[in-house]
Amino acid sequence: xxxxxxxxxxxxxxxxxxxxxxxxxxxxxxxxxxxxxxxxxxxxxxxxxxxxxxxxxxxxxxxxxxxxxxxxxxxxxxxxxxxxxxxxxxxxxxxxxxxxxxxxxxxxxxxxxxxxxxxxxxxxxxxxxxxxxxxxxxxxxxxxxxxxxxxxxxxxxxxxxxxxxxxxxxxxxxxxxxxxxxxxxxxxxxxxxxxxxxxxxxxxxxxxxxxxxxxxx
Amino acid sequence: xxxxxxxxxxxxxxxxxxxxxxxxxxxxxxxxxxxxxxxxxxxxxxxxxxxxxxxxxxxxxxxxxxxxxxxxxxxxxxxxxxxxxxxxxxxxxxxxxxxxxxxxxxxxxxxxxxxxxxxxxxxxxxxxxxxxxxxxxxxxxxxxxxxxxxxxxxxxxxxxxxxxxxxxxxxxxxxxxxxxxxxxxxxxxxxxxxxxxxxxxxxxxxxxxxxxxxxxxxxxxxxxxxxxxxxxxxxxxxxxxxxxxx
Numbered sequence: 001x002x003x004x005x006x007x008x009x010x011x012x013x014x015x016x017x018x019x020x021x022x023x024x025x026x027x028x029x030x031x032x033x034x035x036x037x038x039x040x041x042x043x044x045x046x047x048x049x050x051x052x053x054x055x056x057x058x059x060x061x062x063x064x065x066x067x068x069x070x071x072x073x074x075x076x077x078x079x080x081x082x083x084x085x086x087x088x089x090x091x092x093x094x095x096x097x098x099x100x101x102x103x104x105x106x107x108x109x110x111x112x113x114x115x116x117x118x119x120x121x122x123x124x125x126x127x128x129x130x131x132x133x134x135x136x137x138x139x140x141x142x143x144x145x146x147x148x149x150x151x152x153x154x155x156x157x158x159x160x161x162x163x164x165x166x167x168x169x170x171x172x173x174x175x176x177x178x179x180x181x182x183x184x185x186x187x188x189x190x191x192x193x194x195x196x197x198x199x200x201x202x203x204x205x206x207x208x209x210x211x212x213x214x215x216x217x
Numbered sequence: 218x219x220x221x222x223x224x225x226x227x228x229x230x231x232x233x234x235x236x237x238x239x240x241x242x243x244x245x246x247x248x249x250x251x252x253x254x255x256x257x258x259x260x261x262x263x264x265x266x267x268x269x270x271x272x273x274x275x276x277x278x279x280x281x282x283x284x285x286x287x288x289x290x291x292x293x294x295x296x297x298x299x300x301x302x303x304x305x306x307x308x309x310x311x312x313x314x315x316x317x318x319x320x321x322x323x324x325x326x327x328x329x330x331x332x333x334x335x336x337x338x339x340x341x342x343x344x345x346x347x348x349x350x351x352x353x354x355x356x357x358x359x360x361x362x363x364x365x366x367x368x369x370x371x372x373x374x375x376x377x378x379x380x381x382x383x384x385x386x387x388x389x390x391x392x393x394x395x396x397x398x399x400x401x402x403x404x405x406x407x408x409x410x411x412x413x414x415x416x417x418x419x420x421x422x423x424x425x426x427x428x429x430x431x432x433x434x435x436x437x438x439x440x441x442x443x444x445x446x447x448x449x450x451x452x453x454x455x456x457x458x459x460x461x462x463x
Contacts, residue, residue, distance in 0.1 A: 112299075114297055114301040115301050115302075117288075117301065118295075118297065118302075118303075118360075118363075120288045120289055121271070121288050121295045121364075122314075122363070122364070122367055123289035123367070124289070124318050124319060125318070128318050132318070136303075137305060140305075
């Protein structure tokens with residue numbers, strides 16, 4: 001039993017860097033995509049925003065596991081042939097983007113129209129008003145929700161093991177399959193994810209406070 | 218005879234089937250202070266927002282010095298009921314932002330001009346504060362300074378004290394009165410009847426989107442023949458009746 005635990009921790013240590021890397025890349029891409037989607041939905045005409053709204057609904061309405069299957073196993077039929085890690089990064093980015101975009105959209109909507117009317121009356125061009133007034137005003141409102149979503153996405157990376165991304169879950173489950181010590185390996189997996197979530201939650205609160213201070217200063 | 222600085226011709230605004238403003242005609246001479254009064258929903262704010270160009274008009278036109286106006290062209294400045302300051306910027310930055318982005322002034326010159334505008338509304342010492350660290354009256358004075366700094370030809374005040382506690386209205390009304398005394402052309406929508414009576418060169422009474430009466434305050438507030446104006450003013454007299462009896 002001790003051997004199984006030790007093997008599990010070793011496997012976890014080997015899988016952890018990829019989990020963190022793919023999560024970081026997915027969150028970064030997801031934030032950029034999500035912001036673009038929200039901005040287009042908010043500012044662009046209906047013809048452009050409507051398909052995006054549908055896409056966001058679709059991504060939010062389908063389990064992440066099914067999306068991974070669709071991309072990894074279905075992709076090759078339409079010429080999208082990705083390695084497991086690439087597929088995992090793309091899937092996580094798209095999934096994250098859908099949720100991030102909803103937060104950004106709520107942020108855009110949270111800026112009172114009066115503040116932008118004041119800018120308009122003073123002759124401040126629209127793009128400058130968005131950049132100098134709207135974005136700083138919404139940043140404080142969206143930060144906590146974005147950080148919270150990013151932390152939640154850590155747990156979703158476990159699903160990437162199904163499409164053979166050699167991350168944390170994949171590695172530790174490998175030990176389980178080889179030793180049949182499923183209880184021990186799963187316990188280790190749970191502990192490692194929990195620790196990871198606590199660490200990132202702490203880090204995100206810290207960053208959030210620093211950004212809030214910088215914006216409020 | 219000088220030409221009007223602002224002229225409103227047959228101005229109409231409809232939203233669906235509702236007529237908000239019905240063929241409003243108004244000429245404002247340079248240096249005039251026009252008080253706009255009337256019951257809630259009579260179209261006072263809509264009139265200001267149409268003059269500003271913030272609300273679309275269904276007919277007629279608004280000209281400042283003979284030119285059709287657009288929001289942001291510098292002809293008209295607007296002070297809003299809820300100040301609409303930008304909360305992430307200091308008072309000075311609120312005033313300086315448009316100077317930098319629109320007038321293309323260097324940062325130092327813009328800050329200097331912002332300080333001068335803040336001094337004009339009695340806030341010389343508070344330029345470094347964020348709106349959240351200012352009282353409502355101070356916030357509204359920053360908003361006035363922000364508009365003044367861009368030197369519009371006509372100033373519009375849309376219920377500038379309606380969002381303020383009563384004891385904070387005086388400082389804002391004093392600033393507006395000083396501006397009027399200095400010859401600023403303005404239209405002021407307000408429910409502060411005493412203030413409107415003392416400030417205005419003419420008072421416009423609106424009801425259901427129509428100018429019922431436009432007259433110097435001495436005439437409009439005097440014993441009224443026009444029943445709608447009389448019943449409107451009576452509600453204000455009733456409200457201060459306790460003070461007169463005392």
